[in-house]
Amino acid sequence: MGRISYQDVPSAMFEKLRDLETFIAQSSLSEQLLELMRLRVSQLNLCAYCVDMHHKELKHLGESDLRLSMLCVWRETSLFSEKEQVVLTFAEALSKGTRKNLPDAVYDPLTSFFSKEEICYLTLAVAQINTWNKLMKTFQFESGKYQVEGAV
Template sequence: MERITYQDIPKGMFENLMTTENFINQSPLGIKLLELIRLRVAQKNGCAYCVDMHHKELKHLGESDLRLSSLCVWKETPYFTEKEEAALNLTDTLTKLSRDPLPEATFDALTPHFSKEEICYLTLAISQINTWTRLMKTFRFVPGNYQVKEAV
């Protein structure tokens, strides 16, 4: 089922992506917000492998079933904070790019909740998970087998 297996991937490719991933994870954004962003991008891009992974990571972090099942319709629910909504709006906008610049309203909604540094991290995190989803969709990694690693 996989087109490209883990063993087929050029040595260093995933390791270098993980260096960036670890940099993002150490940001002041918090892992729960990052995982919400990752799951939302996976949903938007239709990446079953990444949906499985980030759903499991969020459950491990204590995320509620209500919020998890409602993330795909987050704009229609009252379950997310204004800060999360601003981040999710940026996520949706950057995941489905248009030729137009980022709308001022999208950026302005971030500034009450995030510093310029944090907006940089958000943008990188969204770009990074978009890279991962595109790789997984191309390689066709099989969803369902991901297991959350316990913190060491």
């Protein structure tokens, strides 16, 4: 059992965060790409609950075991497309937290694959998973029990 149970969290808090998830989901960004980014950021942040969740979501979307197992070392493989690599680089740079502005070398490659609007959505999605990671690490929700909605 965690420090703070799901029932202890103010209901409006998760409702507002879910509203942002819905907003992001309505963008033109692919669910698979967003989930890949969410899993990688959760790995970086060492959030067991979110790693479990996004691993299961990706499996449900048809992601391969090989790519899932290699995501933590994605720079060392050829399993990820250039677009995915650009997103993972961007997400990692934003998630590592620095006092400096995001370098052009990280931002500029995004423009080859995404519109400015999509980059806005992607930025929000990265910020959002970092928020979820921090909440789950603080509340200590139990990992391993997440079930994908609609999965059998």
